[in-house]
Amino acid sequence: MSAISPIQASEETAQQSSGGFTLPLDPLLTLAAIGLGICSVLTIGPATRHNETGSPTYYVEHQAIYLVLGLVVMAALSRLDYGWLRQFKVWIYGALIVIMLAVFAIGTHVGESVRSISLPLFSFQSSELGKTLLIVFLAAFMVDRSRKLRDRETTALVVALAIVPTMLVVLEPDIGDSLVYIAITAAVLFVAGVPWRQLAALALLGVVGVTLVIVVAPALGVHVLKKEQMERLTSFLHPTHNVESSAFQQVQSEIAIGSGRQSGLPHPGSAVYGFVPENESDFIFTSLGVEHGFVGAALVLSLYALMIWRGLRILTMAKDLFGSLIAAGVVGMLMCQVFVNVGVATGITPDTGITLPLMSYGGSSVITTMIAIGLLQSIYVRARSSEALKGRVLRW
Amino acid sequence: MSLDPLQKPESRAPVSPQIALRVAALGTLALVMFGIIFFRLWYLQILTGEHYVAQQAAQRERPLPIAAPRGQILARGGQVLVSSKTTNDVQIIPSQLPPGLEGQLTKYKEALEAAEKKTLDYRAQLKDFQGAHPHVKRLAPSSRRQLRLLQREANALPHVRVAPLPASDGRLRSLFRRLGALLHIKPRAIDEEVVRSVDATSYAPVTIDTATGPGPRTVLGERQGEFPGVVQRPVDTTAYPFKEMAAQIFGHVGPVSEPELKQKKGPYKGMQAGTIVGQNGLEYYYDKYLQGTPGKERIQVNASGEPLPSTLAPLAPKPGFNLQTTIDLPLQKAGETALRGEIKIANETGRPADGGAFVVLDPVNGEVLAMASYPSYNPEVFTKPISEAEYERLFPSGIPSSGGQPLLNRAVEDGYATGSAFKPITSIGALEAGVITPTETFGAGKCLDYHGQPYCNAAYMEFGNVALAQALEVSSDTYFYTVGMRANAYGPVIQRMAHRLGIGRETGIDLPSELEGVIPDKEWLEGLVEKERKCTRKEHKPCGYIFEPNAIWTTGDNMNLAVGQGYLLTSPLQMAVAWSAEVNAYRTGGEATVPTPHLGKQIDEPNGALWQALKFPPRRRFHLNPEYLHYIFEGIHDGTVGPGGTSTNVWVGWNEEKYPTYGKTGTAERVGQLEQAWYMCFLQSASGQRPIVIAVTVEQGGYGDQAAAPVARALAQQYYHQPKAKLIAGQAIP
Incomplete structure (x- = not known):
């Protein structure tokens, strides 16, 4: 990994120049997380000024609280030895299934879908927290079978175990998050070294499955997906000006982003936002594009790039396979969410309803992402401390 | 700077080259994704942002x-x-x-859709009808009525009730x-x-x-x-x-x-x-x-x-x-008061007068000094939501044969036969063609017998053999029947002259719709008959271009035209224009200038300053023999002052020295109705200043001097500031 070392060198130079003191966290990853948090608050502010009559700062205040809470969680997790989690893998999987089922049992119905459980202080979205649980579980499971990583059986088992929560998410229905689950699984399998042939077979299976669900099944009169979901996925192909259709929303999102130009509209006002739904959550990137233009959007994308690069870096420097696989899962999650969410907002992918990590308004999403980043921090810290124990750079 | 960290080994087994490759692949994938997103953003915000700004502004601004x-x-x-x-x-x-509101709106939209479908049906029918009858002006009244009905239905906005x-x-x-x-x-x-x-x-x-x-x-x-x-x-x-x-x-x-x-x-x-x-x-x-x-x-x-x-x-x-x-407000007011008054008097004396119109034209420049049509309406009803009863009154569903229709400008848009008011036009046509000379006398008898068909004077009067001027003065029908009879051998000479003067063609007035009218001749009738024949053969039923499918042009038709009856269809405005052309020729020694009648004088800025003067050059100019005109104008002058003049009674007490009068009454027969009264006249000062041509008609008004001529006198009184005279109406002199 010495190929990427110059960065590492400069980073450590910085650490050394500050009097030999080393940071307890990955500085660039932390910087990216805090930077995105600030961008989130700055974007949500104007975007939601007109949403809640009477309290224009409702959304900003709450998001700020979630972010601070998330940072605390991240810092706490960085202190935890992630290796300790391995022993609980069965419990983690159990918890994952239970919270998914709990949604169906006691969740709040919003229209046709049920995605969250109302708790006294906030509403808890299982599929969000489930992402981190799935990452940790899959990593632990793979590590347990580290001698048989290239076995077909291992791959099959992982896929089988992952598909259960994924299908539960599909049933909520939440197509967007189920995509994230698939991305996490794929990333863990990929980095664990599953042979290309098996990966190809899985990909083929996936394509066949999707074809069956979207094309063949409806033709035979079996509707696996609800009508609304089908429309969301297929209307992308033929955008109309039906206000209700999600393709229309995407067109509106494109118009809004385009009108932000280089540096954004000074006062976009509710007139712009009226056309874009969920401009504080799933379409936060649209708000960003309107308010801060290409400059703002590029800055935020750079922070994501930084975060993903740090994830990949931590993946390679992790002291053990468990850490590497957790990092792989986190990177897969982040990549999937960023690309699909921004793709939806800019009209290059179908509207699937997915949050933009740390930017989108919502406690579950923010805290889940912070947990994932906390895990990365933990892996980083363990890697550094093990190096330090061996008399290497880090001395803390 | 220590190079030491660069050489550090990993704590666990170093990442295998295979895994390193995978991580690199993952990194590359991330790189490609960010590349795509950046390019898309660049495209949306930098390359085409302008377009989206416009689109954004357009859709949120109404x-x-x-x-x-x-x-x-x-x-x-x-x-x-x-x-x-x-x-x-x-x-x-x-x-x-x-x-x-939503529930009502949904129902309304559904009903509207159905109504629109119906309108489309009517449009299709209208298209078929127009396909079958391409020449509207040659339609018989019944077909014309059907056409108008179809046109109204096809152009009507679908009218749908709103559910309560x-x-x-x-x-x-x-x-x-x-x-x-x-x-x-x-x-x-x-x-x-x-x-x-x-x-x-x-x-x-x-x-x-x-x-x-x-x-x-x-x-x-x-x-x-x-x-x-x-x-x-x-x-x-x-x-x-x-x-x-x-x-x-x-x-x-x-x-x-x-x-x-x-x-x-x-x-x-x-x-x-x-x-x-x-x-x-x-x-x-x-x-x-x-x-x-x-x-x-x-x-x-x-x-x-x-x-x-x-x-x-x-x-x-x-x-x-x-x-x-160009409207002279006091003149307009006086004229309308007089027209309403005469119609009222007519109604009180048992004549069912129910419609009328007048035009006052400056014959030299074509300015319409006053123009009116009765019955009228107050346009203010259209400035606020209109009740259905009022709407029905203004736009009656049926088309009556006479009266009603306040929206119709009878002075311009409606066509009539004119009766004897047409005779000065017949005269000049016949004289110019050499059919008659101004001095030869003929036309004795109460009636003229032509192929067993009697053509009689009104009220069976006997005028004896008269020359042109006297024939005009007393309005001898037998004289003009003879003119029409003789003229038929010369071809459509009266028609050609009438057409040149402005009858049976659009005057070019600055109003959106005007009647073209009909000046009937052999060719016209044959065309109509031929068309009816073709259409009947195709449709196996009468098409209504003409009542008598076997009609042929007869001398009788020409005789009827000579006295302003028969197939003639013209408007008061056309008559005023034709008279103006003759007046202009009379005034200038033969130079017949056909003016373009117009109501617009100039366009002013909102603050009152002149912005643009409107110009209406004359339609045509041609030469007429001034000698002939002399006789004609002598005749119509005598018509207003002579002992046998048909409107002498109306001009009693008029200052004839200062403002000599030239006038011709007309009494157009209408099937099943009382005659339509017409009066055409020309006045100017003795020195030839301030000439005006007045055309007045009253549907079912009776004889020309009864309802129509008094209105002309009232107009002349106002225009020349003459004292008002109590008019004796109802003297049955044709």
Whole structure:
């Protein structure tokens, strides 16, 4: 990994120049997380000024609280030895299934879908927290079978175990998050070294499955997906000006982003936002594009790039396979969410309803992402401390 | 800087090259994804951002037009005939109303769709009809009526009733009820208006009342809370200070119609729905000047089209130009009073006069000094929501054979036979063609027997053999029947002259619709018969181009034309123009100038300054023998002063030295009705100054001197400031 070392060198130079003191966290990853948090608050502010009559700062205040809470969680997790989690893998999987089922049992119905459980202080979205649980579980499971990583059986088992929560998410229905689950699984399998042939077979299976669900099944009169979901996925192909259709929303999102130009509209006002739904959550990137233009959007994308690069870096420097696989899962999650969410907002992918990590308004999403980043921090810290124990750079 | 860290080994087994490759692959994938996103953003925001800014602005801004004050229509000299006045509108903002409108709206939309389908059916029928009958002007009256019916149905906006509000929507019902009671409008009418308007433009406020008095205004202002969604706004409306006077000339205004808006070309292109435009008359003809440029209230809306608080400054409207007409206001007033008075007298004396018109033309320059049509209407009814009863009165469903139809400008748009008022035209035609000489005498007897068919003088009078001038003075039908009989051998000589003078062709007046008319001859009749024959063969039933499918042009037809009867179809305006041409020839020693009659004099700026003078060059010029004219004008002069003159009784007491009169009565026979009275006359000062030509007609008015000529005298009195005379009407001299 010495190929990427110059960065590492400069980073450590910085650490050394500050009097030999080393940071307890990955500085660039932390910087990216805090930077995105600030961008989130700055974007949500104007975007939601007109949403809640009477309290224009409702959304900003709450998001700020979630972010601070998330940072605390991240810092706490960085202190935890992630290796300790391995022993609980069965419990983690159990918890994952239970919270998914709990949604169906006691969740709040919003229209046709049920995605969250109302708790006294906030509403808890299982599929969000489930992402981190799935990452940790899959990593632990793979590590347990580290001698048989290239076995077909291992791959099959992982896929089988992952598909259960994924299908539960599909049933909520939440197509967007189920995509994230698939991305996490794929990333863990990929980095664990599953042979290309098996990966190809899985990909083929996936394509066949999707074809069956979207094309063949409806033709035979079996509707696996609800009508609304089908429309969301297929209307992308033929955008109309039906206000209700999600393709229309995407067109509106494109118009809004385009009108932000280089540096954004000074006062976009509710007139712009009226056309874009969920401009504080799933379409936060649209708000960003309107308010801060290409400059703002590029800055935020750079922070994501930084975060993903740090994830990949931590993946390679992790002291053990468990850490590497957790990092792989986190990177897969982040990549999937960023690309699909921004793709939806800019009209290059179908509207699937997915949050933009740390930017989108919502406690579950923010805290889940912070947990994932906390895990990365933990892996980083363990890697550094093990190096330090061996008399290497880090001395803390 | 220590290079030490660079060489550090990993704590665990170093990452295998295979895994390193995978991580690199993952990194590459991330790189590609970010590349795609960056490129997309670059494309959206930098390359095409301009386009999106425009699109964004366009879709959130709904320009709500602020009506521009329409230009005023002025009399010559500047008196305001049609004004633009500011009134207080009561408007309803649909989005602020209590719930209940949605259900009604849905039902209404469904009904409207069905009605539109029906209109399309009518359009198809009309197309078929027009395909089968390409020449409208040669249609027989019955077919013409059918055509008009089809045209009306095909062009009518689908009229659909709004279903009543269900009792469950009590708050909305109660609001409409209270508002209705306050403004004296039926709650149902308010409801209907709101539904129709919301259907058309969901974001626009609905105007409910345009002339709210101070009482209701105060109530609405003070009790805002009790009338949610009801607001007041000052607006400009068109006002008609002289009410029914010259209504058909001005025409009325109203919102631009659906078919007009759909036109790809013309004055309505790009116009906002609901814009007030001239619907007919001068308001229509000069609409582009009177229109003005509407201002814009820039309303911002969200995705559902609901208005949002807006900070955009409104653009002020630009008022329209004023149109100064050639109308002489006192003359117009005096003429209308006289026409109404004569019709009233006729009705009181047992004549069912039910329609009339007059035109006063300056023969030299074609200026229409006064023009009217009876019955009339007050165009103000169109400035506010119109009740169905009123609508039915103005646009009756059936087409009566006479009377009614206040929207019809009888002076310009309706065609009649003229009776003897046509004789000066016959005379010049026959003289120029050499059919007769001015001095030869003929025409004795009460009746002229032609192939066993008697052609008689009115009231079987006997005038003996007379020369042209005397024939005109006493209006000898037997004389002119003879002229028509002789002329037939020369071909359509009377017709050709009449056509040159302006009969049976459009005059070019600055009004949107005028009658072309018919000047019948052999060729015309044969064409019609041929067409009827072809059509009947195709349709296996009479097509109605002509009553008698085997009609042939006879000398009798020519004889009828010579006395202004038969197939002749002309308007008072055409008669005035034809007379003007003869008058011009008489005044200038043979130079017959056919003027272009016109009502527009000049376009003024809103502040009154002249902006553009309107020019109407004469239609044609040709030469007539001044000697012939001398005899004709001697005849029609004697008609007003001579002992046997048909209108001598009307001009009793007139200052003949100062303002010599030349006039001809006409009594057109109409099947199954009392005769239509006509009077044509020409006056000027003894020195040849201030010439005018007057045409008057009264449907079912009786003899020409009875209902029509007194109106002409009243007009002349006003024009030359002569003392008023008590007219003796009803003396049965034809």
